[in-house]
Amino acid sequence: MTPSPTTLRALPPHRLLAVAAALALAGGPVEAQTTAPAQPAVPASEATASRETVSSCPLGAFHCPPRPESFALCRPNALLEFYDPALPRDPTLRESSDTAVDAAHVDSSNRAIYRLSGNVRIERADQLLRADRVDYNDTTTDYDAQGNVRYQEAGELLSADHLRGNNQANHGVAENVRYQLLQSRGNGTAARGELLDAQHSRYNQVTYSTCDVGHHLWEVRAKKLKIDKATGVGTAHGATMRFANVPFLYLPYFTFPIDNRRKSGFLYPTFGSSNRSGTMFSIPYYLNLAPNYDATLEPRIYTQRGTLLAGEFRYLLPGSAGQFNAEYLPNDHGEDLNGGSSTKGRDRWLLKVGDNTHLIGPWSFATSINRASDRNYVRDFGNDLYTSSVGTLASSAYIGGGGNWWNASFGADSYQNVDPYLPDTVVQYKRWPRATLGLDLPLTHWLDFGAQTEAVAFRKDGVVEGDRLDLYPYFAADFRGAAWFVRPKLAYRYTAYQLDSGYQRYGYGGLLVTNQVSPFDKRSPSRALPIASLDTGLIFDRSTSLFGKTYTQTLEPRLYYLYVPYRQQDDLPLFDTNRMSFDYWQLFAPNQFSGADRQMNANDLTAALTTRLLDDDGVERLSASIGQIHYFAPQRVQLPNGPVTTAAPTDWTRSDYVAQLGVQLNDRWRLNSQYQWSPNTRQTDLGSLELQRRIGADGIFNFSYRFRRNLVEQYDASAIYPISERWRLLGRWVYSVRDQRTVEALAGVEYDSCCVAVRVVGRHYVVSSGPITERGNSNNAVMFELIFKGLGAFNGQTEDVLRRGILGYQ
Structure with a gap:
C-alpha cells in the first residue's frame, strides 16, 4: 500500500x-x-452568540408571554x-x-x-x-x-x-x-x-x-x-x-x-408559607392514564392545618374536553383567625369542574362548577393575592349555539360567598334557569333588524324572588361616507315580571320590610317603552409634524342624541341591576344601568370631540377625547336608597366633563389618563394616570394613580430594574389613601446565568376587605424559585405572581 x-x-x-x-x-x-x-x-452555542435580543412585550399589554429560555450568557462557541x-x-x-x-x-x-x-x-x-x-x-x-x-x-x-x-x-x-x-x-x-x-x-x-x-x-x-x-x-x-x-x-x-410522549412520575416539589396555614410542602405525581386523559395527584402538608390531598383530572374526547379539580383536607387543625365561625375539626374541600362538549350541529354544552366547603377556604389555602382575594365563586351550565345571524343559550348560574367578612346577602341572585336569544339580521346593505331577548328565574333566600322576561327588538341603519357617518336606531323594550308568593313582605331595594307591608302590591309588574337614538360624526384629517416626524392628524366631532320616555319603575324589583361606572363610553350608551330592571329615561344630546395622530404606518400614536351630555329632561329613574323609598331624581342639566388621553410616540414609553369633572358639584369625580417606561431591553417602570370620589384613591408603582446583564431588581408598592395602608408591597431579585436562573421575592399583601385591625387580614410570604434551564424550575411559583403584579414583566 x-x-x-x-x-x-x-x-x-x-x-x-x-x-x-x-x-x-x-x-x-x-x-x-x-x-x-x-x-x-x-x-446552540453558535445560535445564542448570534441571536437577536428577544423582543419585549408591547407596552400596555396586560398579559405578557413568558420569555423564551435564553442561553445568551453562555460562552460563545463553547x-x-x-x-x-x-x-x-x-x-x-x-x-x-x-x-x-x-x-x-x-x-x-x-x-x-x-x-x-x-x-x-x-x-x-x-x-x-x-x-x-x-x-x-x-x-x-x-x-x-x-x-x-x-x-x-x-x-x-x-x-x-x-x-x-x-x-x-x-x-x-x-x-x-x-x-x-x-x-x-x-x-x-x-x-x-x-x-x-x-x-x-x-x-x-x-x-x-x-x-x-x-x-x-x-x-x-x-x-x-x-x-x-x-x-x-x-x-x-x-x-x-x-x-x-x-x-x-x-x-x-x-x-x-x-x-414528547407523556410519562407517569413525580413532578418538581413546591413549598411556601402563609400566616393562616403555616408552611406548605407538596410533591405532585403525574399519571399518564391514556393518550386522551391524564391526572395529577398532589398531597400537601400544611403545618398549621394538616394534610390536604389535591387532584386534577383532564380529558379530551371526540367533541368534548374538560377538567376536574378537587381538594380535600380532613379534620382541620387550624384556629380561626377572623373572629367568625371556627373551621377547627371540620372537613374542608374545594371542587372545580369545567367541560365543553359539542352536542349536534351548532349546539354545544359548557359548564363551570366552583364550590368550597366554607367561606374561609379560598383565603386559607389561596397561594397568592389574586386567588385569596376572590369574594365569590361562580358556577354555570349552559347549552348554547349560534349562526350567522342568531345566537341562543339556555342554562343556569349560581354563586357562593367566599368572603368571610361579608354577609351572604351580598351574593348575586341565582339565575335558575336563564334563556337568551339574540338576532342580527341584515335586511339591506344599510338596514339591520335585531333583538336581544332574555328570560330568567331569580332565586335567593331572604329577598323577593320571581321571573323576568326582557324583550329588546330594534331596527338599526348605517349610512356612511369617507368622512362622515349617520347611524339612526329605533328600539322597543318590554320587561315583565312574575313574582313569587310573599312578595308583599319585601321592599324592592331587595330587603325584608319589618313591621310594615311593602307599598308595591303588584305581583306581575311590567314596563314598556321605545328607545330612539341618532349617532352622527365627521372625520377630518391633515398632515402635520411633531418632534421632526410627520403624522396624519384627525379631528372627529361626534353628536349622539338619545330619547327614552320616562316610565315609573319603583314597583320593579332589583334582581341583577346596578348603576354602571360613568366613563367616556357611557356618553354613547342607551342605559346607565346594567341588567334589565331599570331603563333610564333620556332626552339627551352628547357632544364629543376626538383627535388622533397616526404615523406613516397607520399606527395611532396619540388619541385625545373630551365629551359631555346635555340633559333636556331630569334623570328621574334612580335606584332605591332604602328598603322602600326611592332616590330623588337629579335636576342636573349637564353631565361630567369626560376627558381621556393616550400617548405613545415611540416604543419606549406610553401614557394614559382619564379625568372627570362635575360642573354640578364643582368637584373631581374621577382621575387616573398611567405611565409606563421601558428601561433597556429587560427593564420597565410603571406608575399609576387612581381616584374615584368616595370609593378609591390608590397609588401603584412597580419596576424591573436591570443592574447588569445578569441581575435584575423587582419591586411593587400599592398604597390606599382612603384606608391609609399598604395594599401590597413586593421586593425581589433575579439572577440569570448561562444555565441557571434564580428568583427570590418577598411579599406583604392584603387578602380580604375586612377591618384593618382584624388579625389575619394581611399575609406575608417569601417565594424562592431555582430554574435549571433545559430541565425545568424547582419550586416554580413566582413567575405568575410577577407577571400579574408587574405590568410588562417577562
Missing part, C-alpha cells in the same frame, strides 16, 4: 459508522427538545474541541451523498476487511467520523474504531476512546464517552455506553447538564441509565442532582420521558 493519504468514494451509505450517533444521549432524556431532523441544525464548523448542517443530504474515506494507510488485502489507520476521516453530508484506526468487516458489518474517536453530525458531537460493534445488528459499545447535543445544549459524559439494538441502550456513570462544556453549575449524575425508545421511557438508578457540585436531591430509582 502507498504511504500517501488515500481517498475512497461511493462506499454503500449504510457502511458509514453512523452507529456512533445512537450511543449519545440524544436519544435519552432530552430527545423531545431537539429540532426535527429534516431541518439544518445550528449549534463546543467540544473537535467541532468542525465547515461541515454541512443539513441531514436530509445523507441519502443522496457519497461517502468519502481518507486515511494515511489503507489495507484491503483481505477483500472482506478494510483496515484504515493514520488520521482516518470518514465523511458523508453532515456526518463525520475521525479516529486513529478503524477496522471494518464488509461481510459481517463488524467495526472497531480505536484511538481518539470523534463523531459529528448535525445534531450532536461524540468522542470516545474505543468504539466497536456491528452495523447490521445495531449493536455497539463505546468507552469513556463525551457527548454534546448541538440543538438542545445538553452535554455530559459516560464511562461506558452500549447500544443493545435500534431501540434500546444503556449507560454507566453518566452525567447530563445544559451548562457550558467543562463548566457545569448544575449536573445530573446517574450510576446506571437505560433508554427504551420503543416505549419512550428512560430509567435511572442511583441518580443525584448537584448544584455548584453540592448534591441536593437523590433518587435511588426513577423513570422519565425521553420524547
Whole structure:
C-alpha cells in the first residue's frame, strides 16, 4: 500500500459508522427538545452568540408571554474541541451523498476487511467520523474504531476512546464517552455506553447538564441509565442532582420521558408559607392514564392545618374536553383567625369542574362548577393575592349555539360567598334557569333588524324572588361616507315580571320590610317603552409634524342624541341591576344601568370631540377625547336608597366633563389618563394616570394613580430594574389613601446565568376587605424559585405572581 493519504468514494451509505450517533444521549432524556431532523441544525452555542435580543412585550399589554429560555450568557462557541464548523448542517443530504474515506494507510488485502489507520476521516453530508484506526468487516458489518474517536453530525458531537460493534445488528459499545447535543445544549459524559439494538441502550456513570462544556453549575449524575425508545421511557438508578457540585436531591430509582410522549412520575416539589396555614410542602405525581386523559395527584402538608390531598383530572374526547379539580383536607387543625365561625375539626374541600362538549350541529354544552366547603377556604389555602382575594365563586351550565345571524343559550348560574367578612346577602341572585336569544339580521346593505331577548328565574333566600322576561327588538341603519357617518336606531323594550308568593313582605331595594307591608302590591309588574337614538360624526384629517416626524392628524366631532320616555319603575324589583361606572363610553350608551330592571329615561344630546395622530404606518400614536351630555329632561329613574323609598331624581342639566388621553410616540414609553369633572358639584369625580417606561431591553417602570370620589384613591408603582446583564431588581408598592395602608408591597431579585436562573421575592399583601385591625387580614410570604434551564424550575411559583403584579414583566 502507498504511504500517501488515500481517498475512497461511493462506499454503500449504510457502511458509514453512523452507529456512533445512537450511543449519545440524544436519544435519552432530552430527545423531545431537539429540532426535527429534516431541518439544518445550528449549534446552540453558535445560535445564542448570534441571536437577536428577544423582543419585549408591547407596552400596555396586560398579559405578557413568558420569555423564551435564553442561553445568551453562555460562552460563545463553547463546543467540544473537535467541532468542525465547515461541515454541512443539513441531514436530509445523507441519502443522496457519497461517502468519502481518507486515511494515511489503507489495507484491503483481505477483500472482506478494510483496515484504515493514520488520521482516518470518514465523511458523508453532515456526518463525520475521525479516529486513529478503524477496522471494518464488509461481510459481517463488524467495526472497531480505536484511538481518539470523534463523531459529528448535525445534531450532536461524540468522542470516545474505543468504539466497536456491528452495523447490521445495531449493536455497539463505546468507552469513556463525551457527548454534546448541538440543538438542545445538553452535554455530559459516560464511562461506558452500549447500544443493545435500534431501540434500546444503556449507560454507566453518566452525567447530563445544559451548562457550558467543562463548566457545569448544575449536573445530573446517574450510576446506571437505560433508554427504551420503543416505549419512550428512560430509567435511572442511583441518580443525584448537584448544584455548584453540592448534591441536593437523590433518587435511588426513577423513570422519565425521553420524547414528547407523556410519562407517569413525580413532578418538581413546591413549598411556601402563609400566616393562616403555616408552611406548605407538596410533591405532585403525574399519571399518564391514556393518550386522551391524564391526572395529577398532589398531597400537601400544611403545618398549621394538616394534610390536604389535591387532584386534577383532564380529558379530551371526540367533541368534548374538560377538567376536574378537587381538594380535600380532613379534620382541620387550624384556629380561626377572623373572629367568625371556627373551621377547627371540620372537613374542608374545594371542587372545580369545567367541560365543553359539542352536542349536534351548532349546539354545544359548557359548564363551570366552583364550590368550597366554607367561606374561609379560598383565603386559607389561596397561594397568592389574586386567588385569596376572590369574594365569590361562580358556577354555570349552559347549552348554547349560534349562526350567522342568531345566537341562543339556555342554562343556569349560581354563586357562593367566599368572603368571610361579608354577609351572604351580598351574593348575586341565582339565575335558575336563564334563556337568551339574540338576532342580527341584515335586511339591506344599510338596514339591520335585531333583538336581544332574555328570560330568567331569580332565586335567593331572604329577598323577593320571581321571573323576568326582557324583550329588546330594534331596527338599526348605517349610512356612511369617507368622512362622515349617520347611524339612526329605533328600539322597543318590554320587561315583565312574575313574582313569587310573599312578595308583599319585601321592599324592592331587595330587603325584608319589618313591621310594615311593602307599598308595591303588584305581583306581575311590567314596563314598556321605545328607545330612539341618532349617532352622527365627521372625520377630518391633515398632515402635520411633531418632534421632526410627520403624522396624519384627525379631528372627529361626534353628536349622539338619545330619547327614552320616562316610565315609573319603583314597583320593579332589583334582581341583577346596578348603576354602571360613568366613563367616556357611557356618553354613547342607551342605559346607565346594567341588567334589565331599570331603563333610564333620556332626552339627551352628547357632544364629543376626538383627535388622533397616526404615523406613516397607520399606527395611532396619540388619541385625545373630551365629551359631555346635555340633559333636556331630569334623570328621574334612580335606584332605591332604602328598603322602600326611592332616590330623588337629579335636576342636573349637564353631565361630567369626560376627558381621556393616550400617548405613545415611540416604543419606549406610553401614557394614559382619564379625568372627570362635575360642573354640578364643582368637584373631581374621577382621575387616573398611567405611565409606563421601558428601561433597556429587560427593564420597565410603571406608575399609576387612581381616584374615584368616595370609593378609591390608590397609588401603584412597580419596576424591573436591570443592574447588569445578569441581575435584575423587582419591586411593587400599592398604597390606599382612603384606608391609609399598604395594599401590597413586593421586593425581589433575579439572577440569570448561562444555565441557571434564580428568583427570590418577598411579599406583604392584603387578602380580604375586612377591618384593618382584624388579625389575619394581611399575609406575608417569601417565594424562592431555582430554574435549571433545559430541565425545568424547582419550586416554580413566582413567575405568575410577577407577571400579574408587574405590568410588562417577562
